[in-house]
Amino acid sequence: MPDSDVILETRGLSKEFRGFVAVKGVDLKVARGTIHALIGPNGAGKTTCFNLLTRFLPATSGTIVYRGEDITRASPAEIARKGLVRSFQISAVFPHLTVLENVRIALQRKRGSSFDFWRSDRVLRAYHQRARELLDAVGLQDFAQVPAIELSYGRKRALEIATTLALEPELMLLDEPTAGMGNEDVERIARLIQQVAKDRTVLMVEHNLGIVASLSHTITVLARGEVLAEGSYQSVSKNSAVIAAYLGTEHG
Amino acid sequence: MSEASAAPAAELAPRSHRAPLAILVALVLVAPWVVYPVFVMKALCFALFACAFNLLLGYAGLLSFGHALFFGAASYATAHAALEWGWRPELCLVFGAAVAAVLGLATGLVAIRRQGIYFAMITLALAQMFFFFSLRAEFTGGENGIQGVPRGMMFGFLDLSRTYVMYYVVAAIFLLGFAILHRTVHSPFGQVLTAIRENEPRAISLGYKVNQYKLIAFVLSAGLAGLAGGTKALVFQLASLTDVHWNTSGEVILMTLIGGLGTIFGPIAGAVFMAALENYLAQLGSWVTVTEGAIFVFCVIAFRRGMFGELSRLLKRPL
Numbered sequence: 001m002p003d004s005d006v007i008l009e010t011r012g013l014s015k016e017f018r019g020f021v022a023v024k025g026v027d028l029k030v031a032r033g034t035i036h037a038l039i040g041p042n043g044a045g046k047t048t049c050f051n052l053l054t055r056f057l058p059a060t061s062g063t064i065v066y067r068g069e070d071i072t073r074a075s076p077a078e079i080a081r082k083g084l085v086r087s088f089q090i091s092a093v094f095p096h097l098t099v100l101e102n103v104r105i106a107l108q109r110k111r112g113s114s115f116d117f118w119r120s121d122r123v124l125r126a127y128h129q130r131a132r133e134l135l136d137a138v139g140l141q142d143f144a145q146v147p148a149i150e151l152s153y154g155r156k157r158a159l160e161i162a163t164t165l166a167l168e169p170e171l172m173l174l175d176e177p178t179a180g181m182g183n184e185d186v187e188r189i190a191r192l193i194q195q196v197a198k199d200r201t202v203l204m205v206e207h208n209l210g211i212v213a214s215l216s217h218t219i220t221v222l223a224r225g226e227v228l229a230e231g232s233y234q235s236v237s238k239n240s241a242v243i244a245a246y247l248g249t250e251h252g
Numbered sequence: 253m254s255e256a257s258a259a260p261a262a263e264l265a266p267r268s269h270r271a272p273l274a275i276l277v278a279l280v281l282v283a284p285w286v287v288y289p290v291f292v293m294k295a296l297c298f299a300l301f302a303c304a305f306n307l308l309l310g311y312a313g314l315l316s317f318g319h320a321l322f323f324g325a326a327s328y329a330t331a332h333a334a335l336e337w338g339w340r341p342e343l344c345l346v347f348g349a350a351v352a353a354v355l356g357l358a359t360g361l362v363a364i365r366r367q368g369i370y371f372a373m374i375t376l377a378l379a380q381m382f383f384f385f386s387l388r389a390e391f392t393g394g395e396n397g398i399q400g401v402p403r404g405m406m407f408g409f410l411d412l413s414r415t416y417v418m419y420y421v422v423a424a425i426f427l428l429g430f431a432i433l434h435r436t437v438h439s440p441f442g443q444v445l446t447a448i449r450e451n452e453p454r455a456i457s458l459g460y461k462v463n464q465y466k467l468i469a470f471v472l473s474a475g476l477a478g479l480a481g482g483t484k485a486l487v488f489q490l491a492s493l494t495d496v497h498w499n500t501s502g503e504v505i506l507m508t509l510i511g512g513l514g515t516i517f518g519p520i521a522g523a524v525f526m527a528a529l530e531n532y533l534a535q536l537g538s539w540v541t542v543t544e545g546a547i548f549v550f551c552v553i554a555f556r557r558g559m560f561g562e563l564s565r566l567l568k569r570p571l
Contacts, residue, residue, distance in 0.1 A: 087457075105458065
C-alpha cells in the first residue's frame with residue numbers, strides 16, 4: 001500500500017542509554033487503517049520504540065510525525081489526547097477498581113468532568129451505558145462489578161483493550177497483546193484486534209508470529225535497534241537476514 | 253436495559269456510608285458529655301489533620317513527610333491573626349487555612365515533580381526549613397510560641413471561651429472538613445486520583461495530566477490540615493514549635509496507618525487512639541514514645557491494613 005495515507009512516521013528515531021544504543025535511526029511509516037506489526041528478537045528495541053512514540057521516554061534524536069504534526073516534544077498525556085493511545089507489556093489495569101470503573105476512567109477523561117471534586121461520583125453513572133457496551137464488545141459484560149485484580153490474565157488484556165477503545169483512538173499501540181496467554185485467550189484477543197482495527201490503525205509489538213502472520217498488513221523487523229526488513233509476512237519471512245536474526249525459529 | 257436488573261443496587265451499595273456516618277455524628281455530639289471535652293477537641297483536630305493527610309497517602313498514593321508544615325503554619329497564622337490583629341475567630345481560621353493552602357501550592361509545585369521516597373524527602377526538607385524559620389522568626393515567638401491566643405466571639409455571638417460552645421464549633425469544623433474530604437474521595441476527581449494511585453503510567457496513557465490532579469489534591473490536603481492546625485491553636489490558645497516539628501508529621505502518618513490507610517473513617521480512629529495513648533499514658537513520662545513505637549510495630553505486624561482496613565475486610569464493604 002505505497003500510496004495510502006501515512007498516519008505515523010518516524011525519521012531517524014534513536015535512543016541511547018549511556019552509550020548503549022537501544023534504537024538506531026529507525027524510519028517507520030504506519031499507513032492509516034492497517035495493522036502494522038513490529039517484531040524482532042528479544043532486546044531488539046521494540047518496547048523502547050513504543051516508549052519513544054508515546055513519549056514515555058524522550059528520544060535522543062529523530063522526529064516523530066503523527067497526522068502531519070510533529071509530536072517529538074509533546075507530553076505523554078497530550079499524545080494520548082491526540083488519539084494515539086498505547087497499552088503496556090505488563091497488563092495495565094487499575095487493579096482495585098472494578099472492571100466497569102476501569103473503563104469509566106477512560107470515558108470520564110474523554111468527556112470531561114474529571115476535576116470536579118465537589119460533585120458526587122453519581123454523575124459518573126451517565127457513562128455506565130457506554131462502558132457496558134465496550135465491555136460487551138470484549139466479552140466482559142458479566143464481570144462489570146468484579147475488581148480488575150481478580151480477572152484472569154487474558155481478561156485483563158481484554159479489559160485493557162476496552163479501556164483503550166473508550167478513548168476512541170485513531171491509532172492504537174499494543175505492546176505484546178498476547179504475551180503469556182493460553183491458546184484460547186490468544187485466539188480471542190486476535191479476533192478482538194481484528195475487530196477493533198476495522199475503524200482504526202493498530203501498531204503492535206508481538207512475539208506470536210502466528211498472530212502476526214494472520215493479522216498484520218505490514219511487518220517491520222527490528223534487530224539490535226535497527227530496521228532489518230519491512231513488508232508483508234511473505235516477503236519478510238523469506239528474508240535471509242530475518243531468518244538469521246531469529247536463528248530459524250520463526251514460522252512453524 | 254441491562255441497568256434495570258440488580259446492577260444499580262450493586263453499584264450503589266458498596267459506597268453507601270449512611271450508617272457509619274450517622275454513628276460518627278452521634279459519637280461526636282455525645283462525646284464531650286462522656287469524656288473530658290478538651291481531650292475530645294484535641295482528638296478531633298488531629299482526626300481532621302489525619303483525614304486530610306490520608307487524602308494524599310491513601311487516595312493519591314503520595315507520602316508527604318512534611319505535613320506539620322501546613323498544620324503548624326496555619327496554627328501560627330490563626331494565632332497571630334487572633335492575638336495581634338484581633339480578628340474574629342472564623343476569619344482567623346479561614347486565614348490559617350488559606351496560608352496553609354498557599355504553602356501547599358508552593359510545596360506541591362516542587363514536590364510532585366518527583367515520586368516515592370524523593371517526594372517524601374522534598375516535603376520533609378521544606379517542612380524542616382519552615383521549622384527553622386519558625387524558630388528564628390519574630391512573630392512566632394521562637395521557643396515560647398504564641399501564647400494566650402484569645403478564642404473570641406465567633407460570628408460575633410458564639411462565645412468560644414465557654415468550653416461547650418468551643419467544643420461544638422470544633423465538632424462542626426471537623427464534620428465540615430470531613431464532609432469535604434468524603435465528597436472529594438467520592439467524586440469524579442477522586443476516581444481519577446484513585447486511578448493515579450493504582451497505575452500512574454496507565455492514567456497518563458489515557459491522557460490524564462496526572463500532576464494537575466496531584467497538585468489539587470495536595471492543596472486541598474494542605475488547606476484542610478491548616479484548618480485543623482488553626483482550630484487546635486484556638487482550642488489550646490497556643491501555637492508552638494511542636495506544631496511544625498517533624499514529630500508531628502510522623503505522628504499523622506502513624507495515625508493514618510494505625511487507623512487504616514485509604515479508608516475514609518480509619519484516620520479518625522487512628523487519631524483518637526493516638527491522642528488517648530498520649531493522654532492516658534502521660535504518667536509514663538518519656539516512655540510514652542517508646543510505648544507508642546511498640547504499639548505501632550505491633551499494629552503493623554498484626555493488622556497491616558489498620559483498624560478500619562481490617563474491619564472493612566471483615567464486613568466486606570469499604571469504610
